[in-house]
Amino acid sequence: xxxxxxxxxxxxxxxxxxxxxxxxxxxxxxxxxxxxxxxxxxxxxxxxxxxxxxxxxxxxxxxxxxxxxxxxxxxxxxxxxxxxxxxxxxxxxxxxxxxxxxxxxxxxxxxxxxxxxxxxxxxxxxxxxxxxxxxxxxxxxxxxxxxxxxxxxxxxxxxxxxxxxxxxxxxxxxxxxxxxxxxxxxxxxxxxxxxxxxxxxxxxxxxxxxxxxxxxxxxxxxxxxxxxxxxxxxxxxxxxxxxxxxxxxxxxxxxxxxxxxxxxxxxxxxxxxxxxxxxxxxxxxxxxxxxxxxxxxxxxxxxxxxxxxxxxxxxxxxxxxxxxxxxxxxxxxxxxxxxxxxxxxxxxxxxxxxxxxxxxxxxxxxxxxxxxx
Amino acid sequence: xxxxxxxxxxxxxxxxxxxxxxxxxxxxxxxxxxxxxxxxxxxxxxxxxxxxxxxxxxxxxxxxxxxxxxxxxxxxxxxxxxxxxxxxxxxxxxxxxxxxxxxxxxxxxxxxxxxxxxxxxxxxxxxxxxxxxxxxxxxxxxxxxxxxxxx
Numbered sequence: 001x002x003x004x005x006x007x008x009x010x011x012x013x014x015x016x017x018x019x020x021x022x023x024x025x026x027x028x029x030x031x032x033x034x035x036x037x038x039x040x041x042x043x044x045x046x047x048x049x050x051x052x053x054x055x056x057x058x059x060x061x062x063x064x065x066x067x068x069x070x071x072x073x074x075x076x077x078x079x080x081x082x083x084x085x086x087x088x089x090x091x092x093x094x095x096x097x098x099x100x101x102x103x104x105x106x107x108x109x110x111x112x113x114x115x116x117x118x119x120x121x122x123x124x125x126x127x128x129x130x131x132x133x134x135x136x137x138x139x140x141x142x143x144x145x146x147x148x149x150x151x152x153x154x155x156x157x158x159x160x161x162x163x164x165x166x167x168x169x170x171x172x173x174x175x176x177x178x179x180x181x182x183x184x185x186x187x188x189x190x191x192x193x194x195x196x197x198x199x200x201x202x203x204x205x206x207x208x209x210x211x212x213x214x215x216x217x218x219x220x221x222x223x224x225x226x227x228x229x230x231x232x233x234x235x236x237x238x239x240x241x242x243x244x245x246x247x248x249x250x251x252x253x254x255x256x257x258x259x260x261x262x263x264x265x266x267x268x269x270x271x272x273x274x275x276x277x278x279x280x281x282x283x284x285x286x287x288x289x290x291x292x293x294x295x296x297x298x299x300x301x302x303x304x305x306x307x308x309x310x311x312x313x314x315x316x317x318x319x320x321x322x323x324x325x326x327x328x329x330x331x332x333x334x335x336x337x338x339x340x341x342x343x344x345x346x347x348x349x350x351x352x353x354x355x356x357x358x359x360x361x362x363x364x365x366x367x368x369x370x371x372x373x
Numbered sequence: 374x375x376x377x378x379x380x381x382x383x384x385x386x387x388x389x390x391x392x393x394x395x396x397x398x399x400x401x402x403x404x405x406x407x408x409x410x411x412x413x414x415x416x417x418x419x420x421x422x423x424x425x426x427x428x429x430x431x432x433x434x435x436x437x438x439x440x441x442x443x444x445x446x447x448x449x450x451x452x453x454x455x456x457x458x459x460x461x462x463x464x465x466x467x468x469x470x471x472x473x474x475x476x477x478x479x480x481x482x483x484x485x486x487x488x489x490x491x492x493x494x495x496x497x498x499x500x501x502x503x504x505x506x507x508x509x510x511x512x513x514x515x516x517x518x519x520x521x522x523x524x
Contacts, residue, residue, distance in 0.1 A: 008385070009378055043447040047463065048456050052406045099407065106406040108447070109455030119407040124388060152381040156388055163392045168411035171400035175415040188421040189414045191498035198502075199427045199494060201439035202450045209502040225414075256414075 012151035014132040014144045018084070019280035020154065021130035024121050025082025027271055028098060031118070032075045035105065039071045044108060052111060053103045062104070074101045081126075084135020095119075095126035114264050117272050120160050128153035134283060155236070157275035162232035165249065169229030181226055183219035187212055193260045205261045221255060228252050235276065246273035421498035425454065426461045426513065428473050430486035438486065444476050445469075457491070466491040466514035474518045483518065490515045 049061045062070065077094035080086070099122075102115045130153070131137045132144045144150075172180045179185070191212055194204040211217065228248045235245035253267045266272050374382070395403055400412040428440040442453030460469040470491050477483040496508035 005378065005382075009381060038448060043452070045446065045456060048452075048459055053408070103406050108452050109459065110449065110451040111404055111406050111409065112449075112451070113409055113411055113413050116407040116409050116411075120388075120392060124384075127384065147377075149377045149381075152385065156381075156385050159385075159389055160392050163389060164409075164411060167393070167395060167409070168413070168415070170396060171410050171412045172415040174400050175412065176417050180415070180417075185417045186414065187499070188418040189416075191421040191502055192418050192423050195421075195423055195496060195498040195501055196425060196454065197450055199423075199425055199439055199496075200445075200450050200453060201427075201441035212499055212503055 008152050008155055009148040010151050011146040011148050012154060013146045013280065014129070014150045015134060015280040015284070016278060017125075017128065017130045017150045017153055018133040018135060018138075019283045020121075020157065020274060021084065021087075021125050022082055022134060022283055023271055023274060023279060024118065024125060025078055027266065027269070028078045028118060028122065029075065029082060031115070031265070032071060032078060032101070036071070038105070039067060048108050050109045051107045053106075054100055055103045055107045067104070070097070070104070071101055074098055081122075084131030084137045087129075087131030087135065087137050091126035091130070095123045098122050114266065117161060117164055118266050120164075121157050121271075121275075124153055124157050124160065134287075154275045158242075158273075159236060161272050161275065162235050162245075165229045165232035169226055169232070172226065172229070181219070181223050183215060183222040186222045186225070187215070187218045190218075190259050193262070197261060203261060205259050208259050211259060224248070225252055242276045246270075246276060249273065418498075422495070423498050424493070424495045426457045426466075426491060426493045427454075428457065428469070429490050429492055430477055430483055430518070431488040431490055432486045436485070438483075440473060440477070440489070444480070445473055461491065461493070461513055467516065470514040470516040474516050478519045487518055487520075488515055489518060 044061060044067070046061050051058055061067075074094070074097040077090060077097050080090045081094045099119050102119055106112055106115070129144075129149055132150065138144075172185075176185045190205075190208055194208040197204040228245065232245060232249070235242040250267060250270065250273065253264045256262050256264065257268065391408060395405070395408055395410040397403075398410055400410040400415060404410045404412055428445050430438045430440055442448060442450050446453040446456035457469065460466060470489050474489040477486065477489060490512050491514040492510050493513055494508060494510045497506070500506040501508065
């Protein structure tokens with residue numbers, strides 16, 4: 001039990017949790033903006049109102065003004081969440097607003113399954129110290145050292161992700177039994193879904209019809225789907241399993257997109273799996289690029305570039321990587337201390353040389369996660 | 374146990390219990406948001422048979438175009454399907470038909486069409502897609518696309 005707790009509460013850098021806040025926040029902003037035409041339009045027909053979850057508290061659908069106020073407030077709160085503004089108080093409000101907004105959107109006769117994980121991840125991020133770095137809240141404060149309070153929320157988010165896949169696998173077994181693995185159910189689903197789109201005047205997958213004739217391929221896909229879904233919890237055990245699972249799950253969603261023209265954006269861009277990885281490296285890379293561009297522009301204008309030791313490092317918060325940390329938590333090329341005679345290279349250059357994981361541009365969190373080997 | 378750990382344990386247990394809670398519910402009847410049973414793609418559809426109500430625009434020569442969901446009800450296919458189905462179930466197919474016809478009247482890309490039909494189709498999806506074999510259809514409502522200057 002102690003061993004399990006120690007693994008669960010292994011320390012992580014604050015930047016990793018902050019990176020999740022920024023990435024998830026940006027996704028939420030993009031999603032809400034992309035859905036604005038729906039909210040501004042007149043597609044919410046009162047007769048179709050089928051409240052789900054928290055929206056069951058409503059007896060009637062919201063009026064247009066209240067609906068727009070809800071989505072507008074949620075969008076504003078999403079921006080505050082992403083920037084890390086008064087996170088302790090505003091983030092829980094944002095989480096509840098996003099829950100209400102997206103539940104309302106799903107309360108019209110069809111529950112989509114593309115936004116569940118986003119809401120669940122935001123609910124977790126809202127009640128943990130996700131703005132201890134790379135945030136407005138953290139400006140002017142000394143950087144927080146890696147700690148256990150930054151690690152377990154990421155593991156919880158990863159556990160939530162794998163649980164949702166497990167649930168999907170269990171649903172297939174409960175509704176279709178092990179016969180689901182034969183591929184017939186998948187074949188029927190692909191055919192019905194594409195025909196439904198065609199009859200509704202919506203684009204269908206261009207590869208679906210020829211694909212339906214290959215029974216053995218469908219069986220392989222069905223078996224693969226069950227392995228990915230039922231085996232999802234194994235991703236929490238070992239970093240290599242986590243990497244393999246994330247690639248397989250991502251491939252599954254790519255297959256769904258190709259064969260059914262159904263996009264699950266949250267996993268497709270890798271956010272569903274980001275808690276398993278050192279996702280802070282993506283933000284650090286973006287910050288480094290932004291700073292280089294700014295320095296370049298200043299040089300062109302004949303101004304001395306800001307940077308050097310003035311802007312402290314803290315890209316992944318790993319003390320053993322020899323970073324310095326400063327009030328703004330931005331990236332800079334401060335060399336890591338090297339032993340005598342060793343080649344010394346800038347810390348940020350080492351980070352930049354890491355391979356990118358699918359979708360998230362990050363590497364596995366193998367130093368302090370339960371998924372480590 | 375430190376406060377951090379206590380908070381972490383409580384939040385972990387509560388969150389995972391909530392996310393896993395739908396395991397105790399029927400995969401179809403128990404689906405909700407954001408706590409879901411994730412029943413998508415799980416159900417068998419015997420013979421891939423699809424019964425669906427949809428909307429088509431028909432031209433004078435009999436040419437047809439399936440009207441996209443955004444012009445019927447919602448940009449979301451599944452939500453549009455629900456709207457059409459519920460309209461038909463309420464006996465409002467003619468109302469839906471007229472509403473769609475008014476929308477199409479404002480679209481230049483539908484100038485070659487003069488009628489909107491709400492249709493109930495019964496198709497075998499694999500035969501339809503692979504062999505091009507269409508099933509049966511029944512017209513539930515038909516209405517003209519109003520044109521300026523038309524009688």
